[in-house]
Amino acid sequence: MRASSNGFQSRTDAPVVVVGAGQSGLAAARALSELNVPVVVLEAGDSPAGSWPHYYDSLRLFSPVAYSSMPGRLFSGDPGRYPTRDEVADYLEQLAATLPVEIVTHTRVPTTRQEGREFVLVTDDGREFPAAGIVAASGSFSNPHRPVFPGQESLTGELVHVAEYRNPLPYAGMRVIVVGAGDSAAQVANELSPLARVTLAVRHPLRFIPQRIAGKDVHYWLRETGFDSLPAVWLSKLSEGSLITDSVGFQQTLADGVVDVRPMFTALHGARVVWSNGERERVDAVILATGYRPSLGYLRDLGALDPDGAPLHIGGISTTHLGLVYVGLEYQRSFASNTPARSERRRRCGCGAAGGLDSRRTRPPSGSPRSNRLH
Ligand SMILES: Cc1cc2nc3c(=O)[nH]c(=O)nc-3n(C[C@H](O)[C@H](O)[C@H](O)COP(=O)(O)OP(=O)(O)OC[C@H]3O[C@@H](n4cnc5c(N)ncnc54)[C@H](O)[C@@H]3O)c2cc1C
Numbered sequence: 001m002r003a004s005s006n007g008f009q010s011r012t013d014a015p016v017v018v019v020g021a022g023q024s025g026l027a028a029a030r031a032l033s034e035l036n037v038p039v040v041v042l043e044a045g046d047s048p049a050g051s052w053p054h055y056y057d058s059l060r061l062f063s064p065v066a067y068s069s070m071p072g073r074l075f076s077g078d079p080g081r082y083p084t085r086d087e088v089a090d091y092l093e094q095l096a097a098t099l100p101v102e103i104v105t106h107t108r109v110p111t112t113r114q115e116g117r118e119f120v121l122v123t124d125d126g127r128e129f130p131a132a133g134i135v136a137a138s139g140s141f142s143n144p145h146r147p148v149f150p151g152q153e154s155l156t157g158e159l160v161h162v163a164e165y166r167n168p169l170p171y172a173g174m175r176v177i178v179v180g181a182g183d184s185a186a187q188v189a190n191e192l193s194p195l196a197r198v199t200l201a202v203r204h205p206l207r208f209i210p211q212r213i214a215g216k217d218v219h220y221w222l223r224e225t226g227f228d229s230l231p232a233v234w235l236s237k238l239s240e241g242s243l244i245t246d247s248v249g250f251q252q253t254l255a256d257g258v259v260d261v262r263p264m265f266t267a268l269h270g271a272r273v274v275w276s277n278g279e280r281e282r283v284d285a286v287i288l289a290t291g292y293r294p295s296l297g298y299l300r301d302l303g304a305l306d307p308d309g310a311p312l313h314i315g316g317i318s319t320t321h322l323g324l325v326y327v328g329l330e331y332q333r334s335f336a337s338n339t340p341a342r343s344e345r346r347r348r349c350g351c352g353a354a355g356g357l358d359s360r361r362t363r364p365p366s367g368s369p370r371s372n373r374l375h
Helices: 023-034 085-097 183-192 218-224 232-238 250-255 340-349
Strands: 016-019 039-042 102-104 111-115 118-122 128-131 133-136 158-161 175-179 197-202 259-263 267-269 272-274 280-282 285-288 324-326
Touching: 016 023, 016 118, 016 128, 023 039, 023 085, 023 133, 039 128, 118 133, 175 183, 183 197, 183 250, 250 259
Parallel strands: 016 039, 016 133, 039 102, 133 324, 158 285, 175 197, 175 285, 197 259
Antiparallel strands: 111 118, 118 128, 267 272, 272 280
16 A cells, blocks of 8 residues: 555555546546656547547637636636637647656557556557556547448448548538537538538437527536536436537528438438438438547456446446546536536536446436537
8 A cells, every 4th residue: 555645545556547638637647646646647649639639620619718727727818719629739738748747648558457456557559557546538539429320331422420520621512411419510510511512410409509698608607507517417307408509600501591400311222311201312421420439448358337338437436446437428427527617617616536426327317418519
């Protein structure tokens, strides 16, 4: 047993290993280093900027600067400004440079095992990292959710997930169907619409929340009303279905008839899509804005996941393995669990690590507004 200067006790001499150098992993690494706990961060990518460098070109943070700082570094500039993708990536890299922790990039962890009191994280090039504890902060972007449609193997057009989408140029002149009812679906359909003929295919009606209410960003109201800290299970009682923060004027695009919305198609067949009314229509590309699932495959061999690959946890604390915790799961504890704003709020209120999510799995409560960030 090893004790740090502030009384934190580690079960072994090994460091705590954080998997993922995104906003979640960096916030966790900083918090651990403040407790004088030795930390190593393992990152699959080439920089400590999480998934932000890989998001589509036009993406902006949906929270303004005033609500986007993380512990240890202010997001600079006009507090009402919505930072671009590249600004967020730069900000995270600058934050990482200030942390007194080792960050090992180009290091993917495909599997983990337990040896006595320690975990051993094995990298894809065969290195082994012993760990007194694991913080799983690996996000979800590398695990896109791809529903399977009848007949899709016969589709001659393109079928891609929005995780692979960068900009509208390759789709110029095409007939494109975007599947989904969240922010990504709306933003991608909107920016495709001047160049391509676009339909949004949805399972549920679209629901919008305004970006600004009474002159203030919606994040002001989420924080002031306490909504962003409500336990996840409460959300199903307050709201149902996906929400779109209409930052790009998509409602106007719909009102102008430039993009239409149709109930979800039932099948794909050759060069055609089969709509729910039986109509068949030629399509060049189908883009799935159907969300993501936690990227936690490296914990499967450990037995920390359920059969669907979801972590077994309560409020981010593993219920299967002592010393294994999760950060940044969607609805881990509240609406804002995987946003930068949440990290800053946690620091300000001094909230501890124990959570309040009354669930053992990472599932949003049924009918909760999960899609406003990840779809
Ligand atoms: C398109 C999109 C737009 C979003 N927009 C916003 C927004 O505007 N505002 C907002 O607050 N939130 C937004 N989010 C939600 C959330 O803030 C981001 O997804 C954010 O990137 C999550 O941070 P993270 O650190 O939890 O995960 P990530 O940023 O995904 O970081 C995880 C890191 O772990 C690494 N990793 C994964 N698996 C392994 C492994 N096995 N071994 C080693 N490393 C691994 C990855 O390379 C990655 O760098 C958005 C999400 C998406 C998908």
